[in-house]
Amino acid sequence: ILNVEQSPQSLHVQEGDSTNFTCSFPSSNFYALHWYRWETAKSPEALFVMTLNGDEKKKGRISATLNTKEGYSYLYIKGSQPEDSATYLCAFPNTGNQFYFGTGTSLTVIP
């Protein structure tokens, strides 16, 4: 069993604020690091799959960075909007096939 840790557990921000959260994972035997967005009553949807140390990926106002040597990834949201309210999950595929998910960061954007 691997430890994939996410922080903070929850976050409340005002509309327009920028925010970021962290995913920590084992730094050995790295295959990839996944970020998913999970809205209430829906199923998780992929944001990013990151594979290379130093990777930086962007989708609209959301971006992510990866440091495989120290075992962390940051997810950034610029100018948060109410529709960004969701739980953000990271997942670490050990051996490439066994995925370990963090418990997620629950983001609430207050209008």
Add this chain to the structure above:
Amino acid sequence: NAGVTQTPKFQVLKTGQSMTLQCAQDMNHEYMSWYRQDPGMGLRLIHYSVGAGITDQGEVPNGYNVSRSTTEDFPLRLLSAAPSQTSVYFCASSYSTGVGNTEAFFGQGTRLTVV
């Protein structure tokens, strides 16, 4: 494009009953998996499959069986339901196996209550 389809969406079982949660995908994905989601915990892998005829255990396999007779289908069986199996179950599929570098597509989830 249907993606990953899970049935049923909701189910109530009595302790000791058996049932099968169905999962089907139409994307020709080799990798399929089952997770359970419990309050305060992340998604935990129950079983996974890297292709037809091949299955393996995940983090929490006890009390569950799987089979993969076709690429499209990956049913999860509870042989004798227990209250500890009350959870939300998600099926997921993805294209690649062995390197974990392609995104997973999730079904809509099955909320199971065992009384």
